[in-house]
Amino acid sequence: MTEVSRRDALTCMLWAGTGVVWSVAGGIPRAASAATNGDFSFVQISDSHIGFNGPPNMDVPGTLNLAITKLKDVRGPTSLLLHTGDVSHLSRPAQFDTADQIIGTSGMDAHFVPGEHDVLEDDGKKFFERFTKAGARGYYSFDQGGVHFIGLNNVQNLKSGGLGLLGAEQLAWLERDLAGRAASQPIVVFAHIPLWTVYAEWGWGTDDAAQALTYLKRFGSVTVLNGHIHQVMQKVEGTVAFHSAMSTAFPQPAPGTAPNPGPMKNVAPGQLNTLLGITRVHEVAGKGPLAIIDTPLMG
């Protein structure tokens, strides 16, 4: 196979249609990685948690660095990199520095959205000033390669017992942002917490995502990229493909398979890097969902 095939992407989606995809990591020949046919592609990394230091990963900057190195192998000609939040573990300036420095070595044009770990101080002001210059409250949009990218912030002002939250102000902005746009333009939404309910018991969903999705319904190709849950999951609803990425720091358990969503600590030696990774998204002929390839750091 010489192309990141649409059939493969659709196969993944068939699994998704039956419920939960546990892992679709890897599976794509290295030779297919370069988009030599001129199609547009970009890459996603997530949940680098710089500042975390405990089992199973005592070297979180090291695995982020490895992910950035890996990007160079699989990114092809693209210069666009999305980071779906939890850049840091505790919102500390030194953690932002380290992340910035490592991600900077990619030489790519990086766009970020906040995770809840990034906005622990000053209502996130420090993060926004540094990582989301285009959006003072962590949400913004831009166009590249014919695709409209929308970064959303669903990690602040959460309500007791609730899930992620976009809030009325951001929803109004989103509606305005999409108004008048051609329905044929591919849309990529990226936000930290999944915009579909993966597992409410662990807070893995967004309370007002349904409202956001009504604004996106008329578009022919919508891809929603999330992080937060530190594992690959996919789901397709009509023209909307939802996808969550691996972390570059530590894996979290599949829903309901552990008492809580904390880091999986007992990862067998040598196995950690098979559970961390990066995601590459490839636009196929501008129609339907984009092809999404997850590549573990190892394996």
Place this chain on the structure above:
Amino acid sequence: MAQGMTRRASLLLGLGAMAPGLGRAEEAAVAVVIEEFAFTPAEIKITRGTKVMWTNKDDEPHTVSDATPKKAFKSQALDKGETFSLVFKEAGTFAYFCSLHPHMMGTVIVT
């Protein structure tokens, strides 16, 4: 960090409902442990003037935040091993949650 807590706590003092724990060794505190993404015990019953101290034992940071729109109290993000305490001076039922993991909820009942 201790300074930050004191500053935050002194803000609470103005509200009258709660006062900061002064951290004196002789002051008995009711302990709530934050572990495995849960407050344990999730509900405590205390009498007015009692200090409650939360200790985070998870690798994950958590907060202790007023669950009502009043937002009368909110700890900073507690890293592993860090504590937060409050003295409850008035009777009532106080619902709180972790603002990072909103499915984590607890209640303090003061009589």
